[in-house]
Amino acid sequence: MAPPLRPLARLRPPGMLLRALLLLLLLSPVPGVWCFSELSFVKEPQDVTVTRKDPVVLDCQAHGEVPIKVTWLKNGAKVSENKRIEVLSNGSLYISEVEGRRGEQSDEGFYQCLAMNKYGAILSQKAHLALSIALTWYAAQSRASSRFLVDVVNRLFPYVICNFLL
Numbered sequence: 001m002a003p004p005l006r007p008l009a010r011l012r013p014p015g016m017l018l019r020a021l022l023l024l025l026l027l028s029p030v031p032g033v034w035c036f037s038e039l040s041f042v043k044e045p046q047d048v049t050v051t052r053k054d055p056v057v058l059d060c061q062a063h064g065e066v067p068i069k070v071t072w073l074k075n076g077a078k079v080s081e082n083k084r085i086e087v088l089s090n091g092s093l094y095i096s097e098v099e100g101r102r103g104e105q106s107d108e109g110f111y112q113c114l115a116m117n118k119y120g121a122i123l124s125q126k127a128h129l130a131l132s133i134a135l136t137w138y139a140a141q142s143r144a145s146s147r148f149l150v151d152v153v154n155r156l157f158p159y160v161i162c163n164f165l166l
Contacts, residue, residue, distance in 0.1 A: 039064035039115055045093075045127030052100035052131055058093040060113035060124060071114045079111075091115065100131045107131075
């Protein structure tokens with residue numbers, strides 16, 4: 001035999017309903033008031049191409065409950081601050097003089113910022129810092145070619161004049 005049917009809603013005293021609503025209000029997420037605020041990026045780093053020895057700033061600004069600690073990664077490894085590289089107070093990374101040597105000394109690579117507070121952490125998109133070495137090489141080659149052409153013209157010029165006059 002089937003169990004007896006229960007009523008869908010029971011009548012509750014008004015005080016109990018008021019307490020339930022108050023409890024729900026207190027526990028519901030109201031950003032910045034009753035619960036933690038999640039971390040989010042206001043600015044993330046973007047791809048940039050720079051010339052060797054130039055300064056560069058990679059932006060990173062996070063929003064959330066303070067204190068927020070920002071750490072930078074290059075190719076997945078933590079970036080160490082030194083006399084050339086520093087994390088600014090807003091979280092951005094400042095490189096005063098970009099190095100372009102081959103190997104580990106180069107600043108070229110993929111950068112990300114990691115923002116953390118007591119509730120969690122977020123990782124920014126990757127930004128590629130590229131060096132415009134090819135343009136520097138091309139400019140140097142152009143200057144060398146121009147000098148070579150001027151040198152050739154200066155050496156041949158007397159012969160051209162002489163042949164023209166004869």
